[in-house]
Amino acid sequence: xxxxxxxxxxxxxxxxxxxxxxxSNAGQRINGLSVSVMGPIxxxxxxxxxxxxxxxxxxxxxxxxxxxxxxLVLAAVWLTxxxxxxxxLWLGTDLAAxxxxxxxxxxxxxxxxAMSNLSAAQLGPLNRVGLGLCIHIIACVLVAVCVYLGxxxxxxxxxAFGLLPCPLAFPSRES
Numbered sequence: 001x002x003x004x005x006x007x008x009x010x011x012x013x014x015x016x017x018x019x020x021x022x023x024s025n026a027g028q029r030i031n032g033l034s035v036s037v038m039g040p041i042x043x044x045x046x047x048x049x050x051x052x053x054x055x056x057x058x059x060x061x062x063x064x065x066x067x068x069x070x071x072l073v074l075a076a077v078w079l080t081x082x083x084x085x086x087x088x089l090w091l092g093t094d095l096a097a098x099x100x101x102x103x104x105x106x107x108x109x110x111x112x113x114a115m116s117n118l119s120a121a122q123l124g125p126l127n128r129v130g131l132g133l134c135i136h137i138i139a140c141v142l143v144a145v146c147v148y149l150g151x152x153x154x155x156x157x158x159x160a161f162g163l164l165p166c167p168l169a170f171p172s173r174e175s
Contacts, residue, residue, distance in 0.1 A: 020106075
């Protein structure tokens with residue numbers, strides 16, 4: 001969750017780091033919603049596996065996915081389309097102009113990560129904790145590489161776009 005900011009803090013000037021942190025905090029609010037949904041998914045999946053109902057586990061995931069997907073797409077689209085107005089009201093004209101190009105890729109990356117959290121919540125009950133550890137290691141390496149390449153190729157905006165492919169290392173709906 002903080003690996004991208006750790007790398008950015010070492011590579012960027014403090015003022016650029018502050019702009020990135022503003023967007024990252026907005027994304028983490030979205031991701032926090034999915035983390036709160038993970039508890040019920042884990043609890044209900046654990047009960048379903050205990051009774052031998054693997055089809056029930058799939059139903060739990062599908063229900064959570066259907067609930068979260070629409071809201072996360074709405075949040076990503078809404079923040080992308082209205083970012084100028086929202087940021088101007090929130091941060092003022094000058095700071096909004098600096099933050100505006102960074103916000104969409106970071107919010108979209110956190111929305112993808114939020115969807116992957118739904119899959120991750122079921123790895124424990126399905127006895128796939130080792131797989132979850134491997135996925136998180138791959139995701140961390142991917143973040144480090146993509147953030148570094150993004151910085152080298154595009155500076156602050158490159159880092160934001162470099163963060164986009166990182167959540168794709170997590171389990172998907174088809175997992």
